[in-house]
Amino acid sequence: MKLEMICTGEEVLSGQIIDTNAAWVANTMMELGIETQHRITVGDRLEDLKNAFIERSHHADVIIVNGGLGPTSDDMSAEAMALAKSEELVENIEWRETLVNWFARNNRTMAKSNLKQAWLPESAVMVDNPVGTACGFRVKLNKAWLFFTPGVPFELKHMIKEQFIPFIKEEYGISENTSLKKLLTIGHGESSLEDSLSPLNLPDGITLGYRSSMPHIEIKIFARGDKAISKLPSVTKKVKSILGIAVVAEDRPTLAAEIHNRLYQSGFSLSIAESCTGGLITSQLIDFAGSSSYLHHGLVTYSNESKVKILGVNPQILDDYGAVSIATVEAMARGARDILDSDFALSTSGIAGPDGGSDDKPVGTVAIALATKHAVYSQMIKLPSRSRQLVRSISAAIAYDMLRRALLGEAVIVDYPSISRFAK
Known part of the structure; x- marks a missing residue:
């Protein structure tokens, strides 16, 4: 399965905000053994979004689209996807009712603009958002499923864990067990760590990865399949023995x-x-x-x-x-x-x-x-x-x-x- 990501928003493209969503998604998918192979950022321009959806849909199997699902005029993801599919936007009655109930439950008056969030491309399959007002949706275009997610980090994380990951596991038959061990290091360069570990003869199904997040460098020992998972503890022990005091934590981000x-x-x-x-x-x-x-x-x-x-x-x-x-x-x-x-x-x-x-x-x-x-x-x-x-x-x-x-x-x-x- 070839996974890609399209991030939207002028504030992301111009560098006004740091795109922590993309980093979180890539890391979360990597922990499942799925590498994000391509990522682009597109501004809030209808034609640019439409063209990006069409162009990348010829290359990827699945594309996570992040952002552009809000109620304002610069939230264009649904409209751009409808244009890419040459179809109309259609009101999703289920989500309209969800919106009305959400605002009533929270004793808030719903702005007319919020109703925009219930309009989806005609062929879209709605994806529930239990923690926000912007529903997600997925659409098949050319060879790819495009999976649209909200830009609010809290909402995105819920949708990826509760909706997206189960979807791709079912759609692409990702059933092989995986396991990941993380070792945190300080005081060593990434290249020197790799030089120390490169002579290590790894069993089939186990790979090493490196993530630099100064002042730390994280070493990821990834095992795919039950046989590799059974050997993960012994491989981890060997890696720790080679690196010695460089390792300062296990399975901790900092x-x-x-x-x-x-x-x-x-x-x-x-x-x-x-x-x-x-x-x-x-x-x-x-x-x-x-x-x-x-x-x-x-x-x-x-x-x-x-x-x-x-x-x-x-x-x-x-x-x-x-x-x-x-x-x-x-x-x-x-x-x-x-x-x-x-x-x-x-x-x-x-x-x-x-x-x-x-x-x-x-x-x-x-x-x-x-x-x-x-x-x-x-x-x-x-x-x-x-x-x-x-x-x-x-x-x-x-x-x-x-x-x-x-x-x-x-x-x-x-x-x-x-x-x-x-x-x-």
Whole structure:
């Protein structure tokens, strides 16, 4: 089965918004062993949409069309599909009744424009949307089924999982069992990871894939068929053995997710004091429900004055060593931990750039510390030629990894091949 995707919308085409829908769909389908082979983005122009539907329908078996199902004049997917099929738009009575009932149930007045969402190409098969007002639909054109989905991410995800995936499994007889193992790494380049794993002799039905999402690189071990699935644990074990400390989590999208999983309802507590990361470490943990079970506080102590008055850092340390120093982050971590006697505390202070560096401490210099009830661990890393955001995100990831390793009783400070450290 050849799967393609057409994304619609001027705001996506012009770069005003990032198309997270396309990435989510591709990743979700890849986990089923189905690779998206072609993807295009088309603006809100009727003729362009019609031509795209016709042209790609000669190449693909299935095309997911995302967006353009709303009530406004720039939502043109249904009309463009009708033109491509040379047929009329017809009101779908079932969806009209669904719309009327939805607005009545939510005590809202339905705008006349919402009725547009019930008009579909004559040959379309309606696809239910239980969480929104835009129904989906599917149409056969040339060799392809075009499956139209709403642009709202929450609605799209429901429709893909509950409607689209069952449809393609039934339509194309996708019944072979599959399984996927994900290994998250930091501190290694994608090419070096592949070089390390390329000599590995993989059993039939098992393939490796790589996904770069800095500061992480995710390795996907995909098994297709029961025989391959039975060998997945042993292959995973071999991959982990080859990569060693590069692997920082299994089946987690980020290190923040790994830390949350380890701290949630663990009985341990965490405090955080951030300077250059500016709340990034704290924010990534707060993304997860239940983080209040372990997170005492996250303090953004950006100025030297706040480090002194809030965290109790001795002004002499700042005078002698500067804000970006081992001495300062150790004092910050101790101060953050002491406020509520937390089990652990993380701290960061650095020069994220693009300005502010010096010969001794160039842009990309970051000091990170972890304080426990028994010791303080610290390191200063070099991240040259990285963007401001990447300096911050890599620093957050390394801080998380220090905490992860402490929780596991492993060496807190380790060497990452792609990241240099200052000698103490």
